[in-house]
Amino acid sequence: MYAFTFRRPETLRQAANLLSKNGDAKPLAGGHTLLPTMKLRLASPPELIDLSRIEGLEGIELTGRALTIGAMARHADVHGSPVVQQAIPVLAKLAGMIGDPAVRHMGTIGGSIANNDPSADYPAACLGLGATIVTNKRRIKADDFFTGMFSTALEPAEIITKVSFPIPKKAAYQKFRNQASRYALVGVFVAKRGGDIRVAVTGAGANGVFRIQSFEEALKKRFSPKSLEGMTIPADGMNSDIHGSAEYRAHLVGVLARRAVAEAVGK
Amino acid sequence: MCATGIGAAVRRKEDHRFITGKGHYTDDINQPGQAYAYFVRSPHAHATIKSIEAKEAARMPGVLGVLTGAELAADKIGNLICGWMIHSKDGSPMKMAPHPALASGKACFVGDPVAVVIAATLAQARDAAEKVKVDYAVLPAVTDPAQAQKSGVPQIHEVAPNNTIYQWHLGDAKAVESAFTSAKHVTKLDLVNNRLVPNAMEPRVAIGDYDTGSGTFTLWNTSQNPHVARLVIAAFVGMAPEHKLRVIAPDVGGGFGSKIFIYPEEVVALWAAKRVGRPVKWTAERSESFLCDAHGRDHVTHAEMAFDAEGRIVALRAKTVANLGAYMSTFSSAVPTYLYATLLSGQYEIPQIYCEVDAVYTNTGPVDAYRGAGRPEATFVVERLVEVGAREMGQDPAELRRKNFVKEFPHQTPVIMNYDTGDYNASLKRALEIADYKGFGRRKRESARNGKLRGVGFSTYIEACGIAPSAAVGSLGAGVGLWESAEVRVNPTGSVEVLTGCHAHGQGHETTFAQLVSDRLGIPIDNVSIIHGDTDKVQFGMGTYGSRSGAVGMSALVKALDKVEAKAKKVAAHMLEAAEGDIEFKDGKFSVAGTDKSAAWGEVALNAYIAHKFSGQELEPGLKEGAFYDPTNFTFPAGCHICEVEIDPETGNTEIAAWTAVDDFGVVVNPMIVEGQVHGGVAQGVGQALYEGAVYDKDGQLVTGSLLDYCMPRADHLPALNVATTVTKCPSNPLGIKGCGEAGAIAAPAAVINAITDAIGTEAIAMPATPQAVWAALKKAGRSLPHAA
Structure with missing residues (x-):
């Protein structure tokens, strides 16, 4: 790790100002990707802006037909929250599948989606549930937020404050882990809310999380694993590495989508 | 069987300190004035080192020295060696290429150490290492063993044409051929035994120290066999004669074989300590363990x-x-x-x-x-x-x-x-x-x-x-014998210290060796300490690997205990005024056969040291015996x-x-x-x-x-x-x-x-x-x- 300046603002405005002043500064929201990268000297931000002392970024609440989770809510908070467990049980379950206990007690939902690791779990939940990402400047639909591997619609000095999830009628997440890292080799999130059906995939795509329109159309006719029988997606555009070829990942997307739908409908 | 003897599921004595964080691993040890080493390693699998420019690094804050293979050669530090000679079918000896502790002229794998920076802090050493400019001419590489001998493949060492170290065989080819010819069924398989990275929980660590007053080196390292490390570093690397080199392998957190070997980093830590005049510590990062710990199988x-x-x-x-x-x-x-x-x-x-x-x-x-x-x-x-x-x-x-x-x-x-x-x-x-x-x-x-x-x-x-039986392995090419030693030191109060040439890095010797002593001498297991891993304490030993400590190390301990018992019987005979042949020893008590006269273990131990009951001319005071056991x-x-x-x-x-x-x-x-x-x-x-x-x-x-x-x-x-x-x-x-x-x-x-x-x-x-x-x-x-x- 190289030397850096550590700042701990107490308001969102201070944090945004600090980020504006130094374009190379990085917000710290758990740091379970950023800090190991810095320790390996693969990243060397001159300034870290720790968001953990800013009030009001950690709450979890149910408001009307949406579940709102503060950006600094830790994975363990989401996993253990009775509100989340009641409103969107799959989201609580997903949070419990991230990393290990150390990661879950430090890592945050805002940090995870701002990083948009192509194998992370939360981006699949955001896209699969049609979440809205709220920042200090605006509201961004998940469909517009994730713009590619490790890339988002966030502008400089824009800070996520909370994520708002509409409550689905049915939802499930199937994660097939990379054996070594335990990130998703492929993860498929399916959700049904009225006529809105979403199938979001993490881990597989070379450009990060994505939706599968063909699967969604098939499920609109009937929300059943049978609707996806024999359906595949092309291997083009899939990630390929020693853990899984593009072909294998594409195959797993089909398998996990069927399993997720089966889980969602309780079969 | 006594409650803490052979066959008892005794709780591991060493676990309390390990699970409460009180173990003393090499990285827990720090010496006054200690500096830190950081290695510059080759990023290329195969490259000629055209030049190394270290001036800028040497001027960085805290830097005490930047050393390369040139300085190593100038100081006549010898190569690392492979200690088991294998001959090819044609009778020729294996083709062992020079292995300097810092690459000389050429780097041969990703991670090959090319230079080392010694600085007052680890961060300073690391910062300076980034300023060492190595000019490489990258050569094509070969990594697949199945390809290594083919023509047109990059040649790694001049001494080994076709990258071949030896072509060895065992058995009767003709008899096998004839058996296959008349066989009813033949099963054929092509198998790959995959290459493994050992990944002991504790990474390798070395601290080198040189005492200018006595001219003595000390090496603390994560070793499964500190005496063998001392022998190789003394006799082959030529760092110092054996009696001027002390190797201490304290608590070691797993080895699985990977800590048997003598590695470049420990040689460099010793050598650099003398060069910069300060103790030098190197602790592997996990990434270095992946690259540089000896792998397995393949x-x-x-x-x-x-x-x-x-x-x-x-x-x-x-x-x-x-x-x-x-x-x-x-x-x-x-x-x-x-x-x-x-x-x-x-x-x-x-x-x-x-x-x-x-x-x-x-x-x-x-x-x-x-x-x-x-x-x-x-x-x-x-x-x-x-x-x-x-x-x-x-x-x-x-x-x-x-x-x-x-x-x-x-x-x-x-x-x-x-x-x-x-x-x-x-x-x-x-x-x-x-x-x-x-x-x-x-x-x-x-x-x-x-x-x-x-x-x-x-x-x-x-x-x-x-x-292993020393003569047998010697006939097969081993450069060492594979016996084991044990020394039993009985204190005047009857407690016992065992010095063993084995080394524990997870095996539980502090418990199992003590069980044997408890079993033999009838004393509580807590009255027994097992000492290992220090060449100044243990006279010599071959270390622990190959599931040898029980069969070989404990057998040496049996031999030493036999001698202790024999000596103690002599002491008891004097105390009990009986013939030595009439003394029986059972359950921690010496008694005279057919009488009710007896002496407890502790009394005999004390008498061995105060020596009041016998003349020093007919029986030496003290109760300490050693043994070497060579398996058959x-x-x-x-x-x-x-x-x-x-x-x-x-x-x-x-x-x-x-x-x-x-x-x-x-x-x-x-x-x-x-x-x-x-x-x-x-x-x-x-x-x-x-x-x-x-x-x-x-x-x-x-x-x-x-x-x-x-x-x-x-x-x-x-x-x-x-x-x-x-x-x-x-x-x-x-x-x-x-x-x-x-x-x-x-x-x-x-x-x-x-x-x-x-x-x-x-x-x-x-x-x-x-x-x-x-x-x-x-x-x-x-x-x-x-x-x-």
Whole structure:
């Protein structure tokens, strides 16, 4: 790790100002990707802006037909929250599948989606549930937020404050882990809310999380694993590495989508 | 048996300090004025070093020195060596290339140390290391052992044309050929024994110190055998004579073989300490461990087994290419030869065996002994051949094994080993019962109903442990003897210190060796301390590896205890005014036969030191005895492991559904520790079969260079293991011990792969059998859905 300046603002405005002043500064929201990268000297931000002392970024609440989770809510908070467990049980379950206990007690939902690791779990939940990402400047639909591997619609000095999830009628997440890292080799999130059906995939795509329109159309006719029988997606555009070829990942997307739908409908 | 004697499941004495964070590992040790070393390592697998520009680095804050191979050579620091001479078929000696502690002129693998920066703090050393400018001319690399000998492939060392270190063989090629010609059935397999990264929990550490007053060096390091380290660094590297070099290996957090070897970093720490005039510490980062700790396995083998009409094995032949990496590590030459081919008879009566082994250099990190060392590779060859042979001939794999077991002992195999004792059928029988082999069909159908493929696999393995009779290994090329020493120091108050040349790095010697003393002297286990790992305390020893500490180290302790008892009897005779021959010693008490006169252990110990009851002219005061024990044979632990797997055909994911291990380790000193050793060994073996595999790309970059990509087995990868033992007492050592440290890692890979191939109905699967690999194998074989049998 190289030397850096550590700042701990107490308001969102201070944090945004600090980020504006130094374009190379990085917000710290758990740091379970950023800090190991810095320790390996693969990243060397001159300034870290720790968001953990800013009030009001950690709450979890149910408001009307949406579940709102503060950006600094830790994975363990989401996993253990009775509100989340009641409103969107799959989201609580997903949070419990991230990393290990150390990661879950430090890592945050805002940090995870701002990083948009192509194998992370939360981006699949955001896209699969049609979440809205709220920042200090605006509201961004998940469909517009994730713009590619490790890339988002966030502008400089824009800070996520909370994520708002509409409550689905049915939802499930199937994660097939990379054996070594335990990130998703492929993860498929399916959700049904009225006529809105979403199938979001993490881990597989070379450009990060994505939706599968063909699967969604098939499920609109009937929300059943049978609707996806024999359906595949092309291997083009899939990630390929020693853990899984593009072909294998594409195959797993089909398998996990069927399993997720089966889980969602309780079969 | 007393409550803390041989056979008692005594809690490990050392665990309290380990689990409360009070262990003293090398990195916990700091010396006044200590500086830090950071190595500049080659980012290229094969490159000429055109120049090294260190001026800017040398001017960085805190920097005490930037050293390269040129300074090393100028100071006449010698090369690292491989200490086991192997001769090729044509009689020529192995081609050992120079291995300087800092690369000289050329880097031969990614991670090869090219320079070292010594600075006041680690951060300063690291900052300065980034300023060392090395001008490389990158050369093409070769990483695949199967390609290394081909023409047109990059040549790594001048001394070794075609990258070939030796072309060795064992056995009678003609007799084997003739047996194959008349065989009824021949099973053929191409096998890869995947390359593994040891990953001990504690990374390697070295602290070098030089005392200008006495001219003495001290090295604290993470070693499994500090005396051997001292011998090599003194006699070959030439750092200092042995009596001017002290090596201390304190608490060591796991080794699995990787800490046997003498590494460049410890040589550099000593040398640099003298150069900069301050103690120098180096602690490996996990990334360095991945690149530079000696890896294990990495064999490419074609093997064939010949059967007669009755299914009896008539011959076995194997041709193996063993990858030794860029340099020959300390014992690398012995692993794919005398620790491998000599075990190709397995538990079976095989009249003829022939094995050829070519060892090659590649542009990868060095490869040497890793838990099992050669014997897992042999077991994988034999147990895969037997299993596939049974399938091809339509025989039950358990029955085919039983038919071919060695049943009479001693048994001379065609590949050197003389099996002393065993009862292979007993462990097989017990394992079949525990595993409920008869119920397998039912479980397979049950799995099929759940959409899963179930398979069962056997591994009836054998290993040679208790290494080793010194003259025997000497005749095979070893540069050292493999006896062990022990010294027993009885204090005047009767407590006991044992100094052993073995070294514990997870094995629990502080408990098991104390159990032996408790058993023999009738004293509480807490009155016994086991001291190891310091060349200034222990006179000499060969260290711990190859499951040798029980069979060899404890045998030395038995000999020393015999001498202590004999001396103590003399003291007791004087105290009790009786003839020495009338003194009996039992349960910690010396008594005169046929009388009620007695003296307790503590009284005798005290009298040995105060020496009031005897004249110093007829009996020397004191009670301290030492012994060296040289074994007369290897020991032969053996057993039967049965693995059941359940495979999800849609994803290719394999789960270990059940594991049965029935092992014959001879006499068991502490059943709890032995069970732990089996658990750990099986986990490592399952790791090799399902998860672990070091992958280099064609340019020689280690793709699996961190735990993000290299998968170590985790607790939830394994079910509860069913572990049992059968016992045949080892006849060649006084306690009847065979050894248990490597059995699981030796047995497990074949059991897992036999189970997977049983489940998926194709033999074409390599280790590690990852979900992707299993899915691809199923797809290739045209099988995807389970069929209820």
